[in-house]
Amino acid sequence: MGETLSYHCPRCGKTHLISYGWFFRSPATAEQVMNGEYGPRAKRNLERHPGTNVMFEYLIFRCSCGHARSKEVMTVFDDERAPWDRDPRRKPVWDNARCSCPRCGKRMHITENIPRSIICTCGARTEQALCECLFD
Ligand SMILES: [Zn+2]
Numbered sequence: 362m363g364e365t366l367s368y369h370c371p372r373c374g375k376t377h378l379i380s381y382g383w384f385f386r387s388p389a390t391a392e393q394v395m396n397g398e399y400g401p402r403a404k405r406n407l408e409r410h411p412g413t414n415v416m417f418e419y420l421i422f423r424c425s426c427g428h429a430r431s432k433e434v435m436t437v438f439d440d441e442r443a444p445w446d447r448d449p450r451r452k453p454v455w456d457n458a459r460c461s462c463p464r465c466g467k468r469m470h471i472t473e474n475i476p477r478s479i480i481c482t483c484g485a486r487t488e489q490a491l492c493e494c495l496f497d
């Protein structure tokens with residue numbers, strides 16, 4: 362239910378992988394959260410809302426400097442519905458959808474648009490994205 366793209370930099374040779382889309386986790390996820398693998402805040406929320414649903418997705422973050430990356434984002438919902446139910450009235454009680462730019466340190470913003478190319482950490486523009494793989 363998602364795709365991974367690779368962006369090759371002709372100057373420094375680095376390849377940047379960007380993924381987007383949501384994916385399933387095994388039922389062991391709640392257990393991992395309770396073990397603290399997703400940090401103390403996620404654990405506290407799951408303790409407070411035991412029926413909570415958890416969604417995992419890759420989101421694309423873009424920086425004003427032209428760099429982009431993706432991050433595995435976990436969202437915790439305070440109800441029993443399926444994680445992929447995109448009802449806009451649904452309120453997440455917790456998520457980790459924040460990251461800063463590895464190139465310039467600024468706060469990055471979520472984008473729905475898949476970048477055709479990005480600015481590499483070395484400052485050069487990468488080649489156009491190639492589809493690396495599909496995952497579910
Ligand atoms: Zn580069």
Ligand SMILES: [Zn+2]
Pocket residue numbers: 424425426427428462463464465466467
């Ligand atoms: Zn930046």
